[in-house]
């Protein structure tokens with residue numbers, strides 16, 4: 047990848063969470079969720095972040111999408127610092143899909159309400175709103191009828207499609223997918239993965255794909271970073287990293303996945 | 309929604325029957341009766357006279373028969389007459405009702421007005437100095453006996469500063485003054501009881517508000533709403549509020565029965581002419597009809613409050629609304 051195509055670069059990102067205890071809930075310690083993490087994502091590539099449970103993958107995703115401030119480190123978008131960015135600046139470029147589609151849609155608001163508010167933020171006029179929402183739903187394989195329905199009326203796979211449509215509404219350049227498949231049934235997983243691959247192509251998306259399923263990573267990602275205890279232990283193109291892992295932790299992750307040879 | 313409400317209102321029937329049975333028979337078990345009360349006061353009452361009063365009041369009939377005729381009368385809101393002064397119970401209650409309703413609207417309003425912002429700020433700034441200070445203050449209010457706070461306020465504002473009247477709900481010259489002075493007079497009398505009731509009941513709702521918002525703001529759909537780029541107001545005012553506020557409104561629905569029971573101490577201390585004090589007097593004089601009427605109203609309010617809370621909750625929950 048050439049230097050000019052760099053989209054997002056993180057340098058030295060760290061984040062610790064306080065552990066509170068005692069009667070007055072004072073700080074009794076801290077968890078270092080991320081320690082000195084650096085990474086680069088080029089335009090149009092899919093970067094996978096893998097690692098065991100609790101290694102800091104979601105924390106990284108939240109820092110990039112602006113949901114959490116890092117304790118230290120910087121983010122650069124297209125060579126410019128993101129430090130002064132406002133919520134909307136970020137939302138226009140970076141959107142996120144969450145792991146659990148049963149938790150990531152507001153149960154009390156209709157799909158229409160939840161989509162329309164983003165479409166409006168993205169600049170649609172009142173007249174365009176509905177058409178734009180229907181078009182978004184269509185692009186994830188759902189009909190416009192969904193707009194008048196509520197999350198409880200959909201299956202997990204359908205909800206994840208809605209969540210994807212919601213993320214695309216802002217026409218982001220970077221899509222962060224935080225284990226978007228792991229709450230779904232195996233057959234549904236395959237469908238959603240296909241959808242992501244297709245959308246990546248049509249919308250020319252750059253994807254930060256968080257997963258612990260190395261088979262999925264193998265078929266989707268271009269490059270991989272491996273996290274352990276909040277730190278990057280290995281990084282490289284997906285083919286080399288999966289075929290000859292250098293770090294013991296990567297090997298352990300590989301061994302944990304039953305892989306079907308292709 | 310409608311089927312749900314119909315089904316829910318069918319549940320009211322056994323509840324009401326149960327409440328009527330329990331309150332009627334508890335009353336039978338309580339020591340002392342209205343006749344003893346009259347007789348104790350007057351040594352000249354002979355056993356025969358006592359028996360005659362009992363039969364006049366219908367108290368000599370078998371208890372199940374008394375229960376049936378009582379339920380029949382209740383069904384038509386016929387609460388009978390007071391044993392102490394012979395006036396219709398319904399009249400005695402309706403005289404006291406306005407004062408109590410006014411006091412409750414004000415104190416519940418004050419409570420909500422304070423509890424929601426305190427709870428929400430505490431949640432948004434969880435574990436901050438503000439949150440901790442409010443936790444302490446709110447629990448001081450919760451643990452403080454109402455009578456203690458009432459007495460301190462009376463000493464401070466009533467006696468030492470002389471700013472506020474300390475008893476009743478109107479001054480002696482009430483009838484003579486013009487309307488605006490009447491309103492001012494009642495307002496002055498209401499300040500302290502309202503403060504005491506509002507402040508001491510703050511704890512529950514504000515803690516509930518804090519915890520329910522805290523729970524909601526850590527949900528992924530709130531993260532998603534923020535990641536979408538929505539404004540702070542839209543995220544908290546719509547996405548979080550829809551989920552966190554509704555359970556609180558139902559909590560307020562459950563406070564409805566407190567209107568009668570909750571005011572006993574405060575109304576007695578401030579000699580406030582409300583339902584609570586009426587109930588206290590009724591119990592002290594074993595005024596059966598009055599006690600039973602208040603019990604029934606209180607029970608009806610409990611049931612009604614529950615029903616309203618459920619209906620509201622159902623309305624806020626699309627899973628029930630769109631079934």
Ligand SMILES: Nc1ncnc2c1ncn2[C@@H]1O[C@H](COP(=O)(O)OP(=O)(O)OP(=O)(O)O)[C@@H](O)[C@H]1O
Pocket residue numbers: 063064077078079097098099100101102103104105106
């Ligand atoms: N808000 C928080 N408060 C306190 N600790 C947190 C918080 N969020 C994450 N942590 C801790 O930080 C560490 C990293 O969490 P994170 O959610 O980033 O892990 P993860 O790699 O996404 O795990 P998983 O695979 O289970 O999703 C964990 O030890 C977690 O307990």
Ligand SMILES: [Mg+2]
Pocket residue numbers: 103104105224
């Ligand atoms: Mg995670």
